[in-house]
Amino acid sequence: MNKITINGAGLAGSLLAIYLAKKGMAVEVYERRPDMRINDIGGGRSINLALSVRGIQALKEVGLYDEIKKICIPMYGRMIHSIEGETTFLRYGKDDTEYINSVSRAELNMKLMDMAEKFPNVKFYFNKRCTRINFDSGEVFYHNEELSENEFIIPDVLIATDGAASPVRIEMLKLPRFNFSQEYENYGYKELNIPPGENGTHLLDKNCLHIWPRGSYMLIALPNMDGSFTCTLFLAYDESLGGKNSFQYVNTPERLKIFFEENFKDVLHIMPDLENDYFKNPTGSLITIKCYPWVYKSIALLGDSAHAIVPFFGQGMNAAFEDCVYLNSYIEKYGDDWTKILDEYQKDRKSNADAIADLAQENFVEMRDLVATEKFRFKKKIETELYKKFPLRFIPKYSMVTFMRIPYKTALQRGKIQENILDKLSENISELENVNWELAENLILKELNEL
């Protein structure tokens, strides 16, 4: 029986523990922080995520989805808030059967930990911070944060699910020929809050992802189970880039008030804690991390540690969960030959991780800027028509990524081809009746095979 060590008890680590436990492996999960089920370590902030088909499938394969579904709120589309306060609903899928799910990161994480701990062959160790790896001897060193003691283990297999700042990956920088990049956006984010209304009602439509697109910046809001919304303001750090629309400039309560009055007037009155949230919460940074190889001997990276991405396609967690699905499929294929398992895992997942990283960066521009334009909405209409006419060939990029499980790299490639077709078809016109459908058919049959 294999003994597997997982570094990091976050979403990916907790789900992976369940996958491996079901295969009968002995799993030990080491986590830097205290047990979040006992200690509130989120600083009171409630981050939520968008769970979609790839993540759902990963939960279904180990029988967890029914339980997780209870803490999910369906979001059927984007609700676009104009500067005048008008709203426009842009559906995500073809109908109400296609939606994404707002779920609290902390709640989901705790549920996954509870579920993992029900397996007798899973053990969690908290307050253990990975400090160093000796790649020759296989020793993995930990600092016990409670006892202030150092210790080490020699795992059969170590899988690092320790996030964007992965200490295991940082150690890998010492290895020869380790390719690595970290790229920050020039935009940061700030978490804000819309509290529940009376009796826990939602003060905005609860079944949408709300967006206030303002060109180079935006506010978004996702619903929580308690009637609140978690809002996130994405804004340029520096005045040199964003002018008055920057964290650097908006640095007093007066400027904050003016900024919101000018940009987000329709929600300002339901954000009583705005000033406190804005000045108390840290400004988060947005990073894309790419690296390769993900595997050295029997040490592997999975999830954000291997491929942290920006949040604009709502795919970070979904991609990490999909890593678990694929890793599991290679375990089924190769048994306990971890060399083969990890080699095929990294080769297969790397190109897809690169693709979703690019898709997520592209989507920032779509969310903050394009969704507000007539051109974008007209192209969406054409897209919907083409999807109806050619349901196996012309599938909207958003649907390929969110409602299907085709490889991310395929979604990226086909998305580009489709975007070119939409650009050609929408050139110089603004009504569906003027679209050259014959040209559309020719292009689609020529450039897109059936999926």
Place this chain on the structure above:
Amino acid sequence: MNKITINGAGLAGSLLAIYLAKKGMAVEVYERRPDMRINDIGGGRSINLALSVRGIQALKEVGLYDEIKKICIPMYGRMIHSIEGETTFLRYGKDDTEYINSVSRAELNMKLMDMAEKFPNVKFYFNKRCTRINFDSGEVFYHNEELSENEFIIPDVLIATDGAASPVRIEMLKLPRFNFSQEYENYGYKELNIPPGENGTHLLDKNCLHIWPRGSYMLIALPNMDGSFTCTLFLAYDESLGGKNSFQYVNTPERLKIFFEENFKDVLHIMPDLENDYFKNPTGSLITIKCYPWVYKSIALLGDSAHAIVPFFGQGMNAAFEDCVYLNSYIEKYGDDWTKILDEYQKDRKSNADAIADLAQENFVEMRDLVATEKFRFKKKIETELYKKFPLRFIPKYSMVTFMRIPYKTALQRGKIQENILDKLSENISELENVNWELAENLILKELNEL
């Protein structure tokens, strides 16, 4: 008077010390290694570099070129060696006034150190290894390798010329929003040697850069003053990429002999130390490093520490020397306002460093593969004709990079346009007389302004 600390007494650090000394600044140069003028630290290996116009200009501006010229060997073009041993000379420039210079890295470095030390306001400290930086306090920590003691300094300005593995840049990874990438080629290199003939004669034409292009790999040779040539074999690391043409496969004296007999038969007989060199010398790796910002407060990166590139355009040292020229021009512009000096320096140089990094990676394919093809040589002929007809508009990419000092990013942009034009003109033909010169003129006048 400013007191400037330079970390790294390599080529860039030594030249920079001279630039700053001439401005009357107090300069302290800290170097990790012992003094190379006293201790032979190169392990007997003689690396040579190609000094071209950008580097020459940097030397001229501080009056050093006449002295350095004495240790340079002009190379007027590439001598291509076919697998059958036939040679073809491909000129680099328009005539014998345009050439690059083979120069020994160690000799050049020692000469620059000697010249720097002549200034009373320059002081070198050896065996001092930078271990850590406290960016808040400005403390820079050193380990004295001779005395095994730790110490720290607080420089007014610190400029890191400490190479691709820069410890200062590694410390910068701790800073928020530091963008960084390191990318290894799947090819390594091995230094080999052709010793001098009788009475120190060169056994190959000494005024060329010799290339044995073999598609996915190559051997090159540059002349040394003592009659020898330093050869470099560029080869895939792994059998999975290169098959039998890989370092992984060529791992016995028998396989080495067969590999050279099949590929480089015309020089095998003048490489008596091949086996020893091949198995004793380390396999070098090829890395491209990009990062940004280069400057934090009054700490800056310069040369390879900021932008390590692959060697295939012979521009690594030239780009670093050009950094010195530009930094110097901003000192002249802003006096001792180092905030302005360093800010304009990094903004100006970053895009050009990215451009030469890309150009250098492209040139690997040209050197190892394209130069051996008829198509490439035909396009070179067209290029030469167009350069004669439009000397201010159509300047060969190699010339823009090597014989001119226009910004690298301009060379990259114009190079792409020109490559497209050459592709169009050479399509389906192989004789100069069949070129559509009218089309050429139209394209050039439309797409390329006068330089």
